[in-house]
Amino acid sequence: MTPPRRGTWPTATRGPLGRLTAAAEGWRSAPATVRLLHRATLLELADELTPAPAGDPALRAWAAARDGLSARALARAADLTRVRALAKAVEDALRFARDGEASAAGHGLCRAVESAHGFGERPVAPDAGVTAAVGRAVDVLRSAATDFRGADLAAAVADDLRLAGVRWDGGTRWPGDDWALRVRNASAEDPPGSGSYVVLPEWQPEPSPPTPV
Numbered sequence: 326m327t328p329p330r331r332g333t334w335p336t337a338t339r340g341p342l343g344r345l346t347a348a349a350e351g352w353r354s355a356p357a358t359v360r361l362l363h364r365a366t367l368l369e370l371a372d373e374l375t376p377a378p379a380g381d382p383a384l385r386a387w388a389a390a391r392d393g394l395s396a397r398a399l400a401r402a403a404d405l406t407r408v409r410a411l412a413k414a415v416e417d418a419l420r421f422a423r424d425g426e427a428s429a430a431g432h433g434l435c436r437a438v439e440s441a442h443g444f445g446e447r448p449v450a451p452d453a454g455v456t457a458a459v460g461r462a463v464d465v466l467r468s469a470a471t472d473f474r475g476a477d478l479a480a481a482v483a484d485d486l487r488l489a490g491v492r493w494d495g496g497t498r499w500p501g502d503d504w505a506l507r508v509r510n511a512s513a514e515d516p517p518g519s520g521s522y523v524v525l526p527e528w529q530p531e532p533s534p535p536t537p538v
Contacts, residue, residue, distance in 0.1 A: 340405075341408040341412050342405070342408060342455065342458035344412035344416065345411060345415065345462050346462050348415040348419055349465045349469075350465050351416075351419045352367065352465065352469035353469045353472070355419060355423060355469065357477060357478055357481060358478070358480060358481035359422040359427045360469055360473075361476075361478060361486065361491075362427055362431070363427075363430060363431045363434055364469075364471070365487065366438060367466050367467075367469055368470045368471075370438050371462075371467045373438055373441035373443070373444055374441050374459055374462060374463050375463055376456070376459075376460075401455060404452070404455050405455070407444065408455070408459070411437060411441050411444075414433060414436045414437035414440050415433075418433025471492050472492050473492060473493050474492060474493055475494065476496075476498070477498045478497060478498055480500070487528070488508065488511075489524050489525065489527075489528045490523065491523070492515075492521060492522065493512070493522050494521050494522065508524060508528075509522070511524055511525055512524050512525060513525055
């Protein structure tokens with residue numbers, strides 16, 4: 326059998342939950358330049374998929390409505406329909422990222438955010454499989470948006486990027502010594518002695534030069 330082309334998945338044999346988690350996992354190995362450029366959108370997507378906290382009124386309303394097996398089955402079917410559309414959007418964005426089409430990848434991620442909007446405003450489903458799969462996708466999307474240890478960012482950064490929360494180490498390449506010093510001064514080693522650093526919230530983009538009058 327001919328193996329799938331790079332950036333494709335055998336979707337005919339993978340359900341929507343598997344497709345979503347596989348596509349999210351794929352973003353962790355997507356080009357670092359694209360991940361850094363669109364990290365805010367990756368984090369927004371993860372936020373949309375994060376379930377509401379246990380005390381949220383939406384949770385109580387859902388619990389009160391899920392009395393019978395039919396209600397639970399209908400909820401699972403509805404969630405899987407949404408997950409299927411979401412998985413396709415994340416897959417499409419990843420294909421663009423792997424092909425070096427950063428702008429198209431960003432548009433694809435925005436479509437994924439739209440597809441996921443409101444997904445976490447109630448429990449994802451009273452189904453452990455759906456909850457676990459979406460939770461895994463949330464974790465790896467956050468990792469894709471924050472973990473740049475060993476990444477080559479020499480051509481990826483711009484003065485207006487928001488780097489707070491980025492994790493890096495001695496193997497991370499920055500555009501030059503000035504950038505490396507700025508990032509180092511705005512970071513803390515976490516945990517101490519690990520050689521792994523996190524850019525602190527105090528990070529500020531380089532101010533733009535004044536516009537000539």
